[in-house]
Structures are given as structure tokens and as C-alpha cells.
Amino acid sequence: MQVFENIISDRGSKYAVSGGPCSTAEDAAAFLKALKRKKKFAKATHSSWGVLTADGPLKNDDGEAGAGMVILRMLERAARQDHIVVVTRWYGGKHLGGDRFRHVQEAVRLYLSKVPEI
Numbered sequence: 001m002q003v004f005e006n007i008i009s010d011r012g013s014k015y016a017v018s019g020g021p022c023s024t025a026e027d028a029a030a031f032l033k034a035l036k037r038k039k040k041f042a043k044a045t046h047s048s049w050g051v052l053t054a055d056g057p058l059k060n061d062d063g064e065a066g067a068g069m070v071i072l073r074m075l076e077r078a079a080r081q082d083h084i085v086v087v088t089r090w091y092g093g094k095h096l097g098g099d100r101f102r103h104v105q106e107a108v109r110l111y112l113s114k115v116p117e118i
Contacts, residue, residue, distance in 0.1 A: 001034065002115050008103050012092020016041075017107040019115065022051045022084035025058055031084050045091035048104065050075055051084040064089060067104050074108045085111055 001020045008015040018035060022028050028051055036042045046064040050057065050071030057076075059068030071085050087107045089100070096103070 007107060007110055010096060010103060011094040013096060014090045015103055015107050016088045017111040019083060019085040019111055021082060023053050023082040028058055028084055041088055044088045046089045047086050049084055049086040052081045070101055070104045071108055078112050
């Protein structure tokens with residue numbers, strides 16, 4: 001599991017990105033469970049994620065409408081299959097509007113650039 005914390009801050013909101021090998025819905029659930037064992041991540045406002053598996057794409061916005069699809073599209077463009085990417089946000093008290101999607105993209109881009117292909 002690779003975790004990059006405090007990569008983006010905007011109007012009080014903070015973002016982290018994490019990921020690792022994942023090929024099934026069960027793997028995704030286990031990854032999220034392991035991530036949320038860390039108290040900081042368990043208290044996050046949103047942990048949106050996406051993964052491309054042989055059985056098809058899986059995603060969850062976790063209340064950040066549309067964020068899972070943004071992650072999936074970026075994984076498709078990078079041809080990164082069987083690898084989950086989770087973008088975690090701690091809400092800072094101010095709405096970010098469309099900027100939140102830019103931050104999700106930036107987080108995924110950072111992750112993909114730092115983690116070598118499997």
C-alpha cells in the first residue's frame with residue numbers, strides 16, 4: 001500500500017492519495033478496511049476510489065459525487081488495470097465547487113507518476 005498524505009490543501013480541505021494492487025471487489029473492500037484502520041483516514045470526510053478489474057470497472061464516490069468516475073477515467077487513460085487508487089479528502093469548512101475535481105485529478109496524476117506500473 002502506497003500512501004501520500006497532505007499533497008493538496010485548498011480552503012482548509014486536505015487531500016491524500018493511496019493505492020495498491022487490487023483485482024476484485026473483495027480486494028477493494030480489504031484495501032479500504034486496511035486504510036481506514038489508520039485513525040486519520042477513518043475520520044476523513046470522503047475516500048473516493050476506482051479500480052479497473054477484469055470483471056469491469058469498480059468505483060465509489062463516498063459522498064464526493066463524480067469523483068470515482070474521474071479516478072476511473074484517469075486509470076483507463078493510463079491503462080492501469082488491477083490497481084486501486086483512493087483519493088481521501090478532509091473537508092475544511094468551505095465548498096470547493098468544481099475545484100474538487102481538479103484536486104482529485106491532481107492527486108491521481110501524482111500517484112500514477114510516483115508508483116511504477118505493476
